[in-house]
Amino acid sequence: MSMSPSDSVAIEDALVASGVPPPEGAAASVIEGRSPWRLAYERLRRDRASLIALAVVVVIILVAIFAPVIASLTGHGVYQQFRDTGLTPDGLPVGPNHQFLLGTDDQGRDILVRIAYGARISLIVGVVATAAEVVLGTVLGLAAGYFGKVVDTVIARIIDIVLSIPFLLFAISLVSISHPSLTIVIVVIAIFGWAAVARVVRGQVLSLREKEYIEAARALGAGPWRIMFIDILPNIVAPIIVYATLLIPVTIVIEASLSYLGVGVPPPTADWGTMISGAQQIYQQAWWYLLFPSLALLITTVAFNIFGDGLRDALDPRAEQLYK
Amino acid sequence: MVRFLIRRVLLGAFVMFVVTIVVFLIFFVGPGRADVAQTLAGREATPKTVALISHRLLLDRPLTTQYWHFLDGLLHGNLGYSYYHGQAVTTVLKEAYPITLSLALGAAVLWLVIGVLSGVLSAVRSRSIWDRIVTVLALFFYSMPSFVLGLLLLYVFYYQFALHGIHLFPGAGYTYLTANPLKWFEGLVLPWITLALVSAAAYTRLTRGSMLDVLNEDYVRTARSKGLSENRVIYRHALRSALTPVISQFGIDLGVLAGGAVITETVFGMPGLGYTAVNAIRDQDLPVIIGIVIVASASVVVANIVVDVFYAVLDPRVRLH
Numbered sequence: 001m002s003m004s005p006s007d008s009v010a011i012e013d014a015l016v017a018s019g020v021p022p023p024e025g026a027a028a029s030v031i032e033g034r035s036p037w038r039l040a041y042e043r044l045r046r047d048r049a050s051l052i053a054l055a056v057v058v059v060i061i062l063v064a065i066f067a068p069v070i071a072s073l074t075g076h077g078v079y080q081q082f083r084d085t086g087l088t089p090d091g092l093p094v095g096p097n098h099q100f101l102l103g104t105d106d107q108g109r110d111i112l113v114r115i116a117y118g119a120r121i122s123l124i125v126g127v128v129a130t131a132a133e134v135v136l137g138t139v140l141g142l143a144a145g146y147f148g149k150v151v152d153t154v155i156a157r158i159i160d161i162v163l164s165i166p167f168l169l170f171a172i173s174l175v176s177i178s179h180p181s182l183t184i185v186i187v188v189i190a191i192f193g194w195a196a197v198a199r200v201v202r203g204q205v206l207s208l209r210e211k212e213y214i215e216a217a218r219a220l221g222a223g224p225w226r227i228m229f230i231d232i233l234p235n236i237v238a239p240i241i242v243y244a245t246l247l248i249p250v251t252i253v254i255e256a257s258l259s260y261l262g263v264g265v266p267p268p269t270a271d272w273g274t275m276i277s278g279a280q281q282i283y284q285q286a287w288w289y290l291l292f293p294s295l296a297l298l299i300t301t302v303a304f305n306i307f308g309d310g311l312r313d314a315l316d317p318r319a320e321q322l323y324k
Numbered sequence: 325m326v327r328f329l330i331r332r333v334l335l336g337a338f339v340m341f342v343v344t345i346v347v348f349l350i351f352f353v354g355p356g357r358a359d360v361a362q363t364l365a366g367r368e369a370t371p372k373t374v375a376l377i378s379h380r381l382l383l384d385r386p387l388t389t390q391y392w393h394f395l396d397g398l399l400h401g402n403l404g405y406s407y408y409h410g411q412a413v414t415t416v417l418k419e420a421y422p423i424t425l426s427l428a429l430g431a432a433v434l435w436l437v438i439g440v441l442s443g444v445l446s447a448v449r450s451r452s453i454w455d456r457i458v459t460v461l462a463l464f465f466y467s468m469p470s471f472v473l474g475l476l477l478l479y480v481f482y483y484q485f486a487l488h489g490i491h492l493f494p495g496a497g498y499t500y501l502t503a504n505p506l507k508w509f510e511g512l513v514l515p516w517i518t519l520a521l522v523s524a525a526a527y528t529r530l531t532r533g534s535m536l537d538v539l540n541e542d543y544v545r546t547a548r549s550k551g552l553s554e555n556r557v558i559y560r561h562a563l564r565s566a567l568t569p570v571i572s573q574f575g576i577d578l579g580v581l582a583g584g585a586v587i588t589e590t591v592f593g594m595p596g597l598g599y600t601a602v603n604a605i606r607d608q609d610l611p612v613i614i615g616i617v618i619v620a621s622a623s624v625v626v627a628n629i630v631v632d633v634f635y636a637v638l639d640p641r642v643r644l645h
Binding site: 160161164165166167168169170172173174176177249253256257260261262263276279280283284287290294297298301302304305306309 | 335339342343346350351463464466467468469471472475476478479483580583584586587590591598601602605606608613616617620621624625628
């Protein structure tokens with residue numbers, strides 16, 4: 001992320017204006033010319049919990065990318081049913097053993113392989129839906145905050161309405177009338193999710209709009225689009241990044257919930273929510289079927305949340321002050 | 325104040341109006357007009373039957389006529405009949421509502437107490453070992469999907485307990501309070517804990533943040549320098565204003581829950597609004613889905629109005645906007 005010098009100055013001005021004491025060695029930093037991003041990076045590097053969380057996230061991404069490799073290492077396909085070795089004579093799943101490291105599911109499929117493939121769905125939905133929400137929310141939030149008046153009233157009303165709609169009920173209704181698919185799940189999550197982002201962005205823009213440097217830009221003859229995207233946006237990128245990072249685990253849980261309710265990505269696609277839903281029927285005979293997909297989901301959301309919190313502390317100086 | 329109230333109620337009515345349009349568009353226009361009649365008529369219906377049903381439901385009329393018909397029925401409290409049980413949708417809703425309400429209210433009390441107390445502890449003893457423990461636990465439960473927690477609780481406290489001959493909690497279902505209060509309570513303990521722990525985490529974080537802000541305010545320093553006891557400063561002065569954002573979040577969450585705790589009800593097989601909706605969606609039972617979606621939206625809207633009015637009473641500046 002590169003920033004023009006004027007933007008860095010603007011942020012530092014904002015820091016000074018908000019009464020935040022300059023971080024240790026601030027005088028030296030001006031001489032070295034360390035950017036706010038550099039400072040944030042150095043703060044983040046000292047935060048051990050966030051680094052571990054980041055490592056976990058990276059591992060999950062690698063598992064998702066190399067799911068076919070895991071499948072070929074175990075020799076078990078993701079849809080392959082092992083009716084002889086993967087099921088007991090009574091047709092029940094078999095527990096973890098040397099052939100199936102995490103056991104099998106109710107159809108004799110390898111849970112380890114399916115968890116690895118399930119990570120793909122979770123991450124794709126988590127990242128793509130979040131990105132859509134953030135882009136939509138940022139553009140509408142910028143427009144509402146900057147233009148004000150009628151534009152703001154209309155967008156703010158729409159935000160209110162979207163936020164006061166019982167999300168999960170509408171989402172399952174919407175998915176159920178169209179044939180469930182990965183795309184539908186992403187679209188539905190984005191339709192309901194942008195409003196929260198827009199509200200945050202709008203709030204930030206409202207306070208920035210009155211700053212002198214915006215007035216200066218306007219006096220120089222900059223148009224609204226230039227002011228919104230070149231002058232204002234770079235100054236609210238930090239909170240947006242933090243918000244997006246914290247939105248990813250929320251989105252992953254929503255996707256898993258939709259699949260758990262049977263309106264997410266349809267079977268036989270490997271999906272954590274679907275697996276947990278299947279496990280609910282026979283968890284009394286097969287604890288591993290319930291436990292391992294649940295752990296995968298939980299580890300993913302915890303890792304993203306810890307990393308997101310760390311990112312916030314690193315990027316948001318006000319939060320740092322609170323934590324001192 | 326009265327003008328504020330009127331404006332707020334009008335806005336709420338407008339939101340409900342938009343919701344009915346969206347619901348109408350999703351269910352009556354989305355899948356195509358023929359589909360509704362076809363679903364109603366069943367798989368083996370002749371084209372003639374389908375056309376007849378289509379006509380009776382006004383599906384062959386312009387959309388605006390259909391919408392006014394739909395709205396007219398709604399305003400007269402007529403939500404139609406379930407395709408499957410032949411029951412009036414209002415009856416279905418009346419049966420499901422007490423279940424959802426028992427779940428939501430009990431869990432809400434639990435999570436508010438847990439969330440606020442742990443948040444205050446965490447803020448007041450900021451940077452202590454207590455703060456760390458609370459923060460870590462809050463992060464853990466904040467990340468926990470409710471169906472994962474619910475199922476793990478069921479596995480331990482229902483199944484493992486039952487294996488050892490302890491039959492404390494039922495595995496699924498719901499007993500009406502009027503039928504057997506003890507069984508009602510036993511059946512609700514695990515769902516309450518599930519919902520409360522998952523939600524409390526957000527309240528812990530909210531209370532902690534808000535409390536830390538307030539403790540830095542000048543009036544708290546004034547209260548301290550007046551020589552008030554620390555407890556009095558924290559609970560009488562600081563907590564009071566720190567709770568405002570917490571209360572507003574609480575109202576909204578309770579409103580959402582009153583429309584059905586979809587996941588928790590599904591995990592524990594409790595036939596409340598959320599579980600009924602999930603089943604109705606599986607059966608494509610349109611009138612029931614529509615009824616629940618509208619009731620759920622209404623409860624969110626009402627909760628929002630109550631929160632705003634409460635806010636306006638607490639903070640007169642709000643009324644000016």
